[in-house]
Amino acid sequence: MAVMPIKRLAIIGVGLIGGSLARALKRAGTVGEVVGCGRNAADLQKGVELGVIDRYSTEPAQAVAGADMVLVATPVGSMRSIFEKIAAHLDSDAIVTDAGSVKASVISDARAVLGGTFARFVPGHPIAGTEQSGIAASFADLYVDHRVILTPVADTGEGPCKAVQAMWEGAGAYVEIMTPEAHDEILAYTSHLPHMVAYALVDCLARAEPTTELLRFAAGGFRDITRIASSSAVMWRDIALANDAALLKSLEAYRDSIDAVMNAIRDGDGAALESLFERARQTRESLIAAKGKRAGG
Amino acid sequence: MAVMPIKRLAIIGVGLIGGSLARALKRAGTVGEVVGCGRNAADLQKGVELGVIDRYSTEPAQAVAGADMVLVATPVGSMRSIFEKIAAHLDSDAIVTDAGSVKASVISDARAVLGGTFARFVPGHPIAGTEQSGIAASFADLYVDHRVILTPVADTGEGPCKAVQAMWEGAGAYVEIMTPEAHDEILAYTSHLPHMVAYALVDCLARAEPTTELLRFAAGGFRDITRIASSSAVMWRDIALANDAALLKSLEAYRDSIDAVMNAIRDGDGAALESLFERARQTRESLIAAKGKRAGG
Numbered sequence: 001m002a003v004m005p006i007k008r009l010a011i012i013g014v015g016l017i018g019g020s021l022a023r024a025l026k027r028a029g030t031v032g033e034v035v036g037c038g039r040n041a042a043d044l045q046k047g048v049e050l051g052v053i054d055r056y057s058t059e060p061a062q063a064v065a066g067a068d069m070v071l072v073a074t075p076v077g078s079m080r081s082i083f084e085k086i087a088a089h090l091d092s093d094a095i096v097t098d099a100g101s102v103k104a105s106v107i108s109d110a111r112a113v114l115g116g117t118f119a120r121f122v123p124g125h126p127i128a129g130t131e132q133s134g135i136a137a138s139f140a141d142l143y144v145d146h147r148v149i150l151t152p153v154a155d156t157g158e159g160p161c162k163a164v165q166a167m168w169e170g171a172g173a174y175v176e177i178m179t180p181e182a183h184d185e186i187l188a189y190t191s192h193l194p195h196m197v198a199y200a201l202v203d204c205l206a207r208a209e210p211t212t213e214l215l216r217f218a219a220g221g222f223r224d225i226t227r228i229a230s231s232s233a234v235m236w237r238d239i240a241l242a243n244d245a246a247l248l249k250s251l252e253a254y255r256d257s258i259d260a261v262m263n264a265i266r267d268g269d270g271a272a273l274e275s276l277f278e279r280a281r282q283t284r285e286s287l288i289a290a291k292g293k294r295a296g297g
Numbered sequence: 298m299a300v301m302p303i304k305r306l307a308i309i310g311v312g313l314i315g316g317s318l319a320r321a322l323k324r325a326g327t328v329g330e331v332v333g334c335g336r337n338a339a340d341l342q343k344g345v346e347l348g349v350i351d352r353y354s355t356e357p358a359q360a361v362a363g364a365d366m367v368l369v370a371t372p373v374g375s376m377r378s379i380f381e382k383i384a385a386h387l388d389s390d391a392i393v394t395d396a397g398s399v400k401a402s403v404i405s406d407a408r409a410v411l412g413g414t415f416a417r418f419v420p421g422h423p424i425a426g427t428e429q430s431g432i433a434a435s436f437a438d439l440y441v442d443h444r445v446i447l448t449p450v451a452d453t454g455e456g457p458c459k460a461v462q463a464m465w466e467g468a469g470a471y472v473e474i475m476t477p478e479a480h481d482e483i484l485a486y487t488s489h490l491p492h493m494v495a496y497a498l499v500d501c502l503a504r505a506e507p508t509t510e511l512l513r514f515a516a517g518g519f520r521d522i523t524r525i526a527s528s529s530a531v532m533w534r535d536i537a538l539a540n541d542a543a544l545l546k547s548l549e550a551y552r553d554s555i556d557a558v559m560n561a562i563r564d565g566d567g568a569a570l571e572s573l574f575e576r577a578r579q580t581r582e583s584l585i586a587a588k589g590k591r592a593g594g
Binding site: 186240280 | 505
């Protein structure tokens with residue numbers, strides 16, 4: 001689709017996600033000015049020096065003034081208060097989108113607070129990121145060949161939705177549309193649950209005695225499996241609470257799998273263990289294989 | 298310590314572990330001949346062509362004839378039958394060691410079967426490996442700067458223990474001595490538990506509906522956390538059964554951590570979630586930091 005350049009993009013929460021979008025759009029030449037907003041002026045100043053943003057404000061209301069596109073990329077637990085702060089200061093045709101990892105709760109917050117602007121709010125979630133965070137970790141290629149999910153609802157305007165899609169495509173991503181409920185359930189299994197699993201695994205080691213001795217022996221496999229436990233605690237606290245129902249459902253299913261492993265070990269049931277391990281191994285191999293033939297944007 | 302070169306090394310089970318040791322010792326010039334043994338002649342022939350082994354036999358009794366050092370590197374569930382097959386065919390001063398991920402059960406098998414040779418059996422475990430397996434995946438650097446744990450018992454001779462230590466040091470590893478019980482408990486937490494966690498996570502996704510749709514969205518974090526679920530199902534079946542008591546203890550502790558996460562989500566207890574996630578994050582960071590200042594061999 002024809003890309004309508006953004007004149008002024010305001011990013012509330014300029015970390016890895018927002019910073020990388022700014023870098024990508026600047027490189028693509030599809031954005032005029034980028035205004036950053038956050039709580040830490042020193043970080044934002046660094047963003048200016050790195051050329052990620054052009055200027056900044058620590059006040060969301062000021063940052064969105066005159067912007068035709070606003071991206072809210074804060075932890076999902078802060079979004080409602082951000083929406084409250086900006087609602088009265090948005091341009092009359094400004095489009096608002098977000099980068100939250102949970103969609104139903106963010107939509108509910110936006111609907112409650114944004115008033116007439118809700119029709120120009122396009123719920124979104126770029127499926128990209130590393131365990132790194134912060135503006136200094138941002139890079140222009142983060143979204144290249146990555147998926148961005150948009151979850152418009154009945155009230156969402158078609159024009160705003162297409163504009164947000166074009167923005168992400170300009171950053172190299174391909175966009176997929178689904179319902180907020182489908183998004184939240186899929187992400188519960190494929191992203192939120194793995195994070196809980198990794199946090200719990202490190203937690204259990206941290207509670208064992210003597211932890212220091214154990215850590216000394218934690219080999220490569222342990223470091224890999226717990227990499228995502230280095231992610232921001234606040235961000236994941238918010239995600240866990242915002243997607244509580246779907247996440248608890250996936251955690252229950254996961255605990256059934258852990259129980260199946262424990263029961264097989266207790267019973268000395270080698271056939272059950274081997275069949276569970278082998279099915280898991282094959283499922284993961286098919287996941288790696290499928291990665292190569294992903295559907296186009 | 299002075300390295301006494303090995304004249305003839307017999308390796309029963311020439312996969313990643315045995316093949317990489319052969320490559321490392323050949324490169325270091327601390328081995329004369331390497332004789333491979335396995336069930337698949339085609340694989341062994343490939344090992345000869347790759348220069349990993351010099352010749353092979355599919356019969357353990359033949360493979361160990363005339364060897365002064367024997368490494369048993371099969372899944373731990375097969376070791377007892379290997380010991381039975383070789384016991385009567387070992388040279389009178391041959392040293393036997395193993396590479397099993399569990400030590401108490403292997404020691405018990407060796408004690409029951411090896412007879413007089415038990416004093417020359419040195420239980421060992423190289424803490425190295427990838428999710429790859431097979432002789433083709435072997436490489437000479439696998440053990441460089443990696444830890445090998447030896448777990449001699451009261452009956453284990455000092456000379457054999459020193460010879461096995463020298464062998465691993467010749468491959469670039471540093472050797473640590475501990476009791477079999479300490480080994481099995483530490484490895485339960487830092488290696489065996491993480492594998493169960495990864496297998497269970499993929500299993501739970503494989504049981505969900507529709508799995509294909511879910512797999513399509515499994516992002517980088519999911520692939521990382523489940524990497525070790527691509528490991529050999531037979532090998533991990535054997536480990537889980539051989540280290541059942543320590544592994545069940547660590548799985549109980551792990552389930553407590555999962556329950557703590559689930560309870561906090563159910564209660565909407567953001568403070569509890571954030572504190573658990575943050576403690577896990579810091580513990581993992583200290584693990585990464587500790588990696589740099591590892592104690593020397």
